[in-house]
Amino acid sequence: MTDNPTAGLIIIGNEVLSGRTQDANLKYIATRLGELGIALREARVIPDVPETIIATVNEVRARFDHVFTTGGIGPTHDDITSECISVAFGVPWEIHPVAFEKMNAAYKPGDFNAARQRMATMPRGASLIETKASIAPGFSIGNVHVMAGVPRIMQAQFEAVATTLRGGLPIISRAVHSKGVMEGAIAAGLTAIQGRYSAVDIGSYPYYREGGGGVSIVAKGTDAPAAEAAIREVTALMREIGGTPVQGEPPA
């Protein structure tokens, strides 16, 4: 659709794959990458298993311009992302002196124990992702950006990384929705409109609300006039079959 840079996301954590934790990071990262003009092409949720983390990181970093990981960089035994990244890159996993000094200064005397020192241990060559949201930093190595799983900390780290990324044309989005319109009734018309606007991705999403649902049609791409023209045609199509189109997405 565009020659914007691409990205992959790796969500690391048994707690997401077991259903314990509802992931909230994909939506945030996806939205922000769109604004930065970086196309998120795939997200993978994987467990805290070293071989899986290593293989996934190596596969994904070879395929996309940017890779983000979330989770597994805390002080406990199930936090193994950092050492796995070292293995994936084939570099030693060692104390990062700047991270070590800063963390040592931030903890109370005696509190910077061996477990916390693991959070200052990183692949050789890593550059720190420092934020006010946590004492322990994330880090980048090559095209891989290693962030916390806790959403508040992850978001701060993402924003710190974002300023360093090569972006592209922002992905804009235009939408129209209509109550009472069924997808199946406009499908043929939508196909024809998508055929005329190959520069935009047109998505069709039914919605359900108290008092009746409908369909929301979203056009996304880097070409705002094309997205707007496509949505004008969808608006006309909805009207033609007796719908009452309203610009934008339906209220939540």
Place this chain on the structure above:
Amino acid sequence: MTDNPTAGLIIIGNEVLSGRTQDANLKYIATRLGELGIALREARVIPDVPETIIATVNEVRARFDHVFTTGGIGPTHDDITSECISVAFGVPWEIHPVAFEKMNAAYKPGDFNAARQRMATMPRGASLIETKASIAPGFSIGNVHVMAGVPRIMQAQFEAVATTLRGGLPIISRAVHSKGVMEGAIAAGLTAIQGRYSAVDIGSYPYYREGGGGVSIVAKGTDAPAAEAAIREVTALMREIGGTPVQGEPPA
């Protein structure tokens, strides 16, 4: 950890990768698979791109006992999962006569148009996943179960499939949490406990609440006595460092 059957999940849809839609299906499926004794090993979120869908389905179905897909089986041009599954399996994509007859009977005369007939078009050899939640069925072929993206419909389809699956020993979960306890303060003790209970996976999850956070420790596995013994040891560890352990996960 166990020889329970394994599963992979493929979430298909540009709307999830763009941040428009918060996925709700992973958590549901993960939780239910745990109850059924099926280990969800990986989830992938991929876009509505044929080559990506085909390659991902073939990779994932070769690696896990069960594969679930969500999304892309509606009537519009961006619903391409079904034909991609046909290509992945190397079988014709053709009208499923039972699905066709049932859908034809369910729609008002004239409403079962070409777009909706696509929802009765499936890989040869597919068996239907029929529910009261939608007129259009999902389907299974080989070890791949193809379901809707709309959570209400997906859940009904999952439950219909669930009755047909070979499961394993249910994964049980025991937890203890304590306000004011930091992960870094119990990390060494946790590592030792995990070492003594290799049959369970012990996870450490910080939490944040108004009025102060803490840490929640979860032991999961098929061996309930082992999980309970591990959590008893974690409880003692929390007490040792001045925490106030409470059994179970913290309230939301």
